[in-house]
Amino acid sequence: MDVEIKVTITAPDGTTHTDTIGKLTKGFETIGEIGLSIDESKTLLLNIQQKIVGAQCAASCAERASCQCCGLKLRCKARRQIRYRTVFGDVGVNSPRFYQCFCQDMSARTFSPLTELLPDHVAPELLWLETKWASLMSFGVTTDLLKDVLPINRKLSSDSIRRHLGRIATRMETDLADERFSFISTNAHQRAQLSNPEGPITVGIDGGYVRSRDVDQSHFEVTVGKSISTDRPSRYLGLVQSHDDKPKRRLHEVLKDQGWQENQMVTFMTDGGDTVIKMARHMAPASEHILDWFHITMRITVMQQYVKGLAHSNPEEAEAISRLLRQIKGFLWHGNLHDGRTIIGDLVIDLDEIETDYPSFKALRKSAAEFETYIANNANMIPNYAERRRYGERVSTGFVESTVNTVVGKRFNKRQQMRWSRRGAHLMLQTRTRTLDGTLRAKFEHWYSGMESSTENRMAA
Structure with missing residues (x-):
């Protein structure tokens, strides 16, 4: 026919x-x-x-x-x-x-x-497609995908897509307003006049590592976060702290996009790192800062693994130390900092008095001393985790651990041989986070009038 x-x-x-x-x-x-x-x-x-x-x-x-x-x-x-x-x-x-x-x-x-x-x-929708798919997978695979399903010029190269993504991410950076020390713009009386806010927002922030292309450094750190709102879609955050000069502004824009207002409760959950704490400080007046329970238990688990090895040569001492670790975990879980820090001090002293030929005992002592310092430095961020759990509130940033894997691992590390500059990784994080939380298209529609018209409206017209 x-x-x-x-x-x-x-x-x-x-x-x-x-x-x-x-x-x-x-x-x-x-x-x-x-x-x-x-x-x-x-x-x-x-x-x-x-x-x-x-x-x-x-x-x-x-x-x-x-x-x-x-x-x-x-x-x-x-x-x-x-x-x-x-x-x-x-x-x-x-x-x-x-x-x-x-x-x-x-x-x-x-x-x-x-x-x-x-x-x-270059058509805006082509830039959007290139940026979206290159943010999710390698530049080479993106090039092959577009050529397979669309009548794209066969001369299109992965370098062109990389340049286009960099240009879009740079424009996003240009749109970002200046950094500020504090983003609290109202006093207590003004906040009392605000309308009732939506549900609370939970922000989890953690770090990951990306392969560096610099010959003198194998990896560098990136900061990744996720903001979960009760009534609105979640948003992702990503940046390279050693490159970015607007980390607080970036976090503020994420909260603002979720409809945050200054009388709305925000819970910041972090790993206790100084750079992460500084980024969240002076961000929201109605806020609380909590040390992630996962990072506490992770350090205790490391010490418990050392104790299992110690049990082969010093079973009695190993049992005593294991008992102290269980007590420490119980006291911290219930927010009993006084007794918890006392037992941590006893643990450090007991480890100094034990004589053994266990080869990893020095590492156990070091871990206990670092844990004592870690808890002391973050004591004001340790709540009663058991009580929070009973009331259905978050106690761990497990959702951020998966975010690090989603944002960083799957694009930068896992099965990826590419090495990154700090600037290149930072720009990629801007487009990748917007792609993952579904806001990349809205950004293009803001830049290019006409893209926002739906297919149904155009066809009907």
């Missing part, structure tokens, strides 16, 4: 013309012949795109061919063809250059309407 496909275009002056964009000969004897093939659909989409883009650019040039003030027809200096890259293929369009009218500012003698309309020569 033969199929002829046509498209009808209506010009701004009301005239219409119909063009044939494709003729197909299709069989119907086997399942492989039913419907359009990928190659056929690519050809049709490219042909449709060429007709539509050509008509739109011609209409735009025709409208600018006369002076916008006096209506005088402008002289054309020259014409050239430009290549506009779209989701459905590269389209060549004629680009005229006109002389400015004498009634206009003559700082520039000539102008090109299409240069003003298409400054980057």
